[in-house]
Amino acid sequence: MIMDGKEYAMLKxxxxxxxxxxxxxxxxxxxxxxxxxxxxxxxxxLVPVYDSRTTLYxxxxxxxxxxxxxxxxxxxxxxxxxxxMPAAESSWISDEKARQxxxxxxxxxxxxxxxxxxxxxxYTHRKKVLSMGRKPHMADERMFKEAEKMLCDExxxxxxxxxxxxxxxxxxxxxxxEAKKKA
Numbered sequence: 001m002i003m004d005g006k007e008y009a010m011l012k013x014x015x016x017x018x019x020x021x022x023x024x025x026x027x028x029x030x031x032x033x034x035x036x037x038x039x040x041x042x043x044x045x046l047v048p049v050y051d052s053r054t055t056l057y058x059x060x061x062x063x064x065x066x067x068x069x070x071x072x073x074x075x076x077x078x079x080x081x082x083x084x085m086p087a088a089e090s091s092w093i094s095d096e097k098a099r100q101x102x103x104x105x106x107x108x109x110x111x112x113x114x115x116x117x118x119x120x121x122x123y124t125h126r127k128k129v130l131s132m133g134r135k136p137h138m139a140d141e142r143m144f145k146e147a148e149k150m151l152c153d154e155x156x157x158x159x160x161x162x163x164x165x166x167x168x169x170x171x172x173x174x175x176x177x178e179a180k181k182k183a
Contacts, residue, residue, distance in 0.1 A: 010060075011044055011069075016157055019056065020068040021107060021146060023153030024049040033057065044069075049157055070110055075158050082173050085116050092125055096137070103143040112151070119147050123171065 011017065011027045019025045029045035035057070043057040058065050073081070093099035106114045122144040126136045152166040161169065 016049065016072055017046070018070040018072060018110065018150075018154055019046055019048075019058070020110070021150060022046075022048055022054075022056065023149055024072065024157045025056065028055075030060070048153075050153060050163055068110075072154055072158055073112065078155050078158055081112055081116055082170055084113075085120055085170065085173070092121055096139070100139055100143070103140075103147075107143070107146055107150070110150070112154075115147050115151055119144065119151065119170075122147070 011030075013027055013029060015027045017025055017027065025046035025048050027044055028047050030042065031045060032040050032042050034040045042060040044060060046056040046058060048054050048056075058069070060066070093102055103118055106118045122136075122140055125140070126144070129136045148167055149163075151170075152163040155161070155166045155170075156163040159166070159169075
């Protein structure tokens with residue numbers, strides 16, 4: 001199986017992975033099922049860590065869907081990402097359509113460093129807009145929430161936090177680094 005461009009052994013029951021925009025999931029089973037006219041296939045059964053009411057079936061032989069699975073980062077890799085966040089590129093794309101397309105591509109890629117840069121750009125822009133007494137654009141807020149969910153699910157699982165604690169933790173570190181840079 002290939003995850004993040006590297007070869008990995010078959011997933012094991014109980015293992016946690018990221019699955020696309022769904023977020024952190026636990027492999028709860030492997031089974032053979034028949035859905036519709038497709039015939040019997042072998043599936044990974046994934047349950048999102050923070051939504052146990054949902055069950056996902058990922059065909060073991062479907063490379064495109066398996067490619068959406070990514071190995072969770074280690075705690076050290078997450079801390080390095082958070083530490084590098086102040087240096088992350090946060091240029092704002094003024095053209096709304098181009099910005100939304102760029103953000104959609106970033107979300108699709110699942111690249112954590114790009115998600116951190118996107119989150120920083122949106123967070124910084126949001127603070128600026130709010131300080132001027134205006135509201136951020138709804139599409140930007142939606143993109144921020146989606147990126148936040150993707151990062152928070154993984155970071156919460158790995159760092160042993162609740163998802164709601166992750167963004168304040170990250171933004172606290174970001175605000176602290178920004179304050180030190182200005183001093």
